[in-house]
Amino acid sequence: MASNPLRRLIPSGRKRKPWSRKHNPDGTMTLLEHLRELKHRVAIISLALTVGGVIGWIWFETKIGPLPALETLLREPYCGIPAAQRFPSDQCVLIQQQPFEAFIIRMKVGLGAGAALVSPVWLYQLWAFITPGLYARERKFARIFVFSASFLFIVGTILAYVVIPAGLSVLVGFAGQFYVTALSGSSYVSFVLTMLIVFGVSFEMPLIIVMLNRIGVVSYEKLKKWRRGIIFGLFVFAAVATPGTDPVGMVVLALALTVLFEFALQLCRVHDKRKAKRDETSKWANISPDEAAPLDLTPSAPETATPEPVASAELPRNRYDDAT
Template identity: 35%
Template sequence: MSAVGTFRVRLRRRTAAERPSAAMTFTDHLRELRRRSVRAVIAMALGTVVAWLAYEPIFTWLVAPYSDVKPVLAEQGIDTSLVFTGIGGAFQFQLKVSLVAGFVLSSPWWIWQIWAYVVPALHHGEKRAALTLSAICAPLFLAGAWFGYLILPRAIEFLVGFVPQNAESLLTGADYLDFSLRIMLVFAVAAQLPVVIVMLHRLGMVSGPQLVHARPWIITGIFAFAGIATPTVDPVTMALLATPMVVLYGIAEAIVRVRERRGAAATDAAL
């Protein structure tokens, strides 16, 4: 075999190795998707079982913000209690908490299943970018959710504080779970702002000068989002959500400008 023929064979082998999904048929893709999905579902089910067995400490952690606020409300003459209505109210609450906790506990595994399914279709540079974004998204998401958990006492105190004195406030377990999850989810999603901006810049949809020019409008939009997304209407809770988002936007803007300077320097060096 000639040198040119040998080079072509090696090139074809290397290309197939770099893009294994290119050799897969549509049926193979469906089988791979089913295999990954089954693994993810099994992991979520196991996580739910573990959460069910560890329900007592999870419940204590979940209702801790409410328990911390009760004495403060009692000083204001407001008697509040967390109750479970109906015969199956407590069971439904434990099941929902276990499902959510199982989803979170198994997240490293099912996220890896998504990653393992998508990665073979990406090029080397795309793999590095996706891995970097995934490594950044997870800590930001958890940090945002934790910050939302820390805000819960303030939100509960504000909303329950509207109950007239010498009146009793009964909060069902389902309402409390929905409220707390919404608060934590809003803060967790808001924490993804810098990742979204950097991704848009990488795709060539925004630039550093555009971000600087649009900064006043984006900050206004952040405060509008905070006012709509937070269940409370008080300015303190809104500011607690909007202020970190503004800081994260500034960080993302700085990252974009640094990337552009590096890209310009590399272009000048190549010339």
């Protein structure tokens, strides 16, 4: 059987990736190559989520270094409810209303924690799938994007974890002395996970704004013009996205997003100012010394000449004037 001549171009044991930047500098690919790359990225993300889910499953009941178990972290906001309003008052436990409810909760929490732990992996794969369609100056923000996205997501979840006890105390406080709180495990864990995810994902908003500004989609002037509408939309989003009727979570999320938006707005202002200065410098730097500088042919308003006062000239006198 005749050997394939292309095999000599590919080292043995290695399969060339058509989307690799080393072998494909301009990032051009066919539709089939795009589908193969998507399959490759999804496989890596699935493997990373599986590994993270296993770690989260073990972490649910086991301490990892100085970190307490996930079960303990989840129950702490619930244990912050006054004992007189909690059932049973002498214990801090949740109720299992259905068979295998505890198993489903552990799997759900483990997958969520694992996805957060391996977030740099799937964020990088997501960015790497987008970058072939971008320019080189846009692809260099991959590391900054991954690090910033992971950092902002973690900060958002920490803020949500701090806010949850205050929100539960306010909600339970409306019950007064006539009710006691006995939450089921599934409803309580769903509430906590939803708060963590909403806060974590919402904190990615400034990063998206900055990246869109970097690639030239939005400018500082447009964002400044839309500032009031965007801030109003952030408050509406916080009211809709926050689970339940927690007023504390709504206000804290809206204020945090407003602060992050203002911070992103200032970053866009600095970037646009530097870009304008750089463009102005490069415009004059590209002119050849032998080339005439461009003339400013902008029509200007005609100048109106002001008439100068004419000095009255004294007529010469002749001899007939003296005689008369």
